Each structure stands twice: as C-alpha cells, then as structure tokens.
Amino acid sequence: MKQTTDFLKMKQCEEKIVMLTAYDYPAAKQAENAEVDMILVGDSLGMVVLGYDSTVPVTMEDMIHHGKAVKRGAKDTFIVIDMPFMSYHLSIKDTLINGARLIQETGANAVKLEGGDRVAEQIRSLTKAGIPVVGHLGLTPQSAGVLGGYKVQGKNAEAARKLMEDAKECEKAGAFAVVLECVPKQLAKQITKELTIPTIGIGAGQDTDGQVLVYHDVLGYGVDRVPKFVKQYQNLNPVIQDSLSAYSAEVKNGSFPEDRHSFTMKEEELLSLYGGKV
Ligand SMILES: Nc1nc(=O)c2c([nH]1)NC[C@@H]1CN(c3ccc(C(=O)N[C@@H](CCC(=O)O)C(=O)O)cc3)CN21
Ligand SMILES: CC(C)C(=O)C(=O)O
Numbered sequence: 164m165k166q167t168t169d170f171l172k173m174k175q176c177e178e179k180i181v182m183l184t185a186y187d188y189p190a191a192k193q194a195e196n197a198e199v200d201m202i203l204v205g206d207s208l209g210m211v212v213l214g215y216d217s218t219v220p221v222t223m224e225d226m227i228h229h230g231k232a233v234k235r236g237a238k239d240t241f242i243v244i245d246m247p248f249m250s251y252h253l254s255i256k257d258t259l260i261n262g263a264r265l266i267q268e269t270g271a272n273a274v275k276l277e278g279g280d281r282v283a284e285q286i287r288s289l290t291k292a293g294i295p296v297v298g299h300l301g302l303t304p305q306s307a308g309v310l311g312g313y314k315v316q317g318k319n320a321e322a323a324r325k326l327m328e329d330a331k332e333c334e335k336a337g338a339f340a341v342v343l344e345c346v347p348k349q350l351a352k353q354i355t356k357e358l359t360i361p362t363i364g365i366g367a368g369q370d371t372d373g374q375v376l377v378y379h380d381v382l383g384y385g386v387d388r389v390p391k392f393v394k395q396y397q398n399l400n401p402v403i404q405d406s407l408s409a410y411s412a413e414v415k416n417g418s419f420p421e422d423r424h425s426f427t428m429k430e431e432e433l434l435s436l437y438g439g440k441v
C-alpha cells in the first residue's frame with residue numbers, strides 16, 4: 164500500500180494521483196481493482212447515498228459505518244475519510260477524539276477536513292498525534308451555508324490571494340495533501356506550483372497533482388444532477404432503472420421465476436410426504 168510520502172514522490176515525478184470516493188464494500192473493491200491511488204470515504208455520502216440535500220447532517224456514526232465497509236472492500240488501498248460537519252470545530256480535544264475514532268474504528272489511513280487558516284491548529288494537533296491529514300479548500304460543502312451555495316471560489320484577485328495563503332497554511336500545519344474544489348484552473352495551477360505537498364483537484368483544471376471524483380458521478384449512477392466538472396464514463400442509471408422495471412413487470416405477469424430458477428424434490432420423497440395423494 165502507498166504511504167503519505169509516496170504521494171509527495173508522485174508529485175515530484177509528475178505522476179498523477181488518482182482519487183475516487185467509495186461509500187461501501189463493492190465500490191471499494193472496484194476502486195481497488197481499478198488501481199486508484201487513494202479512496203475517499205467522502206461526507207458526500209450524505210447527499211449521494213443517504214438522500215440529504217447537503218453534507219451538514221452527516222454524523223460521525225455515518226462516517227464510521229461506511230468507512231468500515233470501504234476498508235473491508237479495499238484492504239490494500241490508502242483510505243482517506245472525511246471528518247463530518249462540526250466534528251473538528253468545538254475544541255482540539257474533540258477534534259483529536261473524533262480523528263482517532265475515524266482512524267481506529269474504520270482502519271482508514273488519513274482524515275480530511277475543510278478549511279485552511281481557520282483549521283490550521285486542528286491540522287497541527289492531528290498530525291502531531293500521528294494522524295495524517297488532507298486539507299480541503301475552495302468550495303467547502305460543509306460551509307455552503309456561509310458561502311451562499313455550491314459556487315466556484317477564488318474568482319477575484321483578493322479571494323485567490325486568500326486561497327493561496329490558506330493552502331500554504333495547510334502545508335505549514337502538516338497536511339500531506341490538499342483537495343482544491345471548484346477553483347479557477349489558473350489559481351489551482353499556481354497553488355500546485357507553490358506548494359511542496361500534492362494538490363488533488365475536483366473542478367480545478369488539469370494542472371493539479373491529482374484528481375478526485377465521486378464514484379456515482381463517474382458511473383452516471385447517482386439520481387441527482389451532476390456538477391459541471393464531472394465526466395460521466397457511463398450512464399448506469401437508465402440501465403439500472405430498466406432492469407428493475409423489467410423485474411417488477413415479470414413478477415407481476417408471472418414470467419419470472421422460470422423453471423430453471425427453481426429447486427425440486429425427488430419423486431420418492433414427495434410420495435412419502437403426501438402418500439401419493441398429490
Ligand atoms: N454527486 C456529488 N458530486 C460531488 O462532487 C459532490 C457532491 N455530490 N456532494 C458534496 C459536494 C458538493 N459538490 C458540488 C455540488 C454542486 C456544485 C455545482 O452545482 N456547481 C456549479 C457551479 C456554480 C458556479 O458556477 O459557481 C456547476 O454548475 O457545476 C459543485 C460542487 C461537490 N460534492
Ligand atoms: C468531493 C470530495 C472532495 C469530498 O470531499 C467528498 O466526496 O465528500
């Protein structure tokens with residue numbers, strides 16, 4: 164399995180880092196088979212598989228439940244797990260307790276938390292305690308309420324300067340990588356150039372050190388609208404919908420199950436059971 168230092172080497176060698184989310188056992192197994200470098204147990208699971216309209220309702224218990232399933236499917240892939248809303252804001256003590264639970268109870272290798280300067284102390288404390296940390300800047304969905312929705316960040320010079328400072332804060336605080344979500348490609352390129360640690364982009368252009376996408380978005384498997392930055396490599400939803408509708412219709416009209424889907428008893432057993440009265 165890769166280590167945090169391997170990701171730094173990949174940046175230095177200009178070898179792209181592939182990250183994909185997974186929320187359950189089969190997805191994790193498929194991600195591992197696809198040789199992704201890192202799996203993210205993202206709190207996006209709240210929206211994608213739990214049906215909430217933001218990531219805010221996601222709890223520590225939700226993350227641990229899904230994280231354990233992912234680890235069972237991908238024992239040999241580096242796993243990053245999101246710290247959910249408010250699990251790293253109350254105090255450093257709470258941050259450490261929650262970070263430790265995510266790592267110890269799921270077997271994940273690192274935690275990710277949203278914010279730069281405002282969470283530098285948390286990044287420092289987790290790292291000092293031995294928990295590898297990934298930063299997350301730009302569109303930080305847990306603060307969409309404050310940002311005014313899911314909007315591209317760092318579009319003007321002042322916001323871009325602040326984002327660059329936040330990225331440097333993450334690095335200084337000890338993060339071993341940083342996710343850049345929905346930032347202009349020119350800014351993502353510049354941040355990537357000025358940081359020593361790798362950047363992983365989502366809606367941040369071609370010049371980051373790696374890319375991350377949501378599993379269901381890649382497969383066209385989700386049931387909601389996908390953001391502009393997504394490339395859908397498949398359109399599974401209609402395939403699944405048609406298959407389920409066919410199953411439903413066949414049970415209703417009696418064409419499923421067929422004989423080949425059934426089990427039989429030997430004639431002599433039937434005779435002794437019913438005494439030949441069948
Ligand atoms: N399925 C899914 N994929 C994701 O990538 C994802 C989630 N869910 N949930 C958690 C966050 C939320 N994300 C989002 C959600 C919406 C947009 C969005 O609608 N963006 C607009 C851009 C708006 C602008 O121009 O400022 C878009 O058109 O893509 C972006 C990121 C990314 N994450
Ligand atoms: C979109 C990625 C970066 C994420 O944080 C998530 O899936 O929760």
Ligand SMILES: [Mg+2]
Nearest residue numbers: 205206207245
């Ligand atoms: Mg997230």
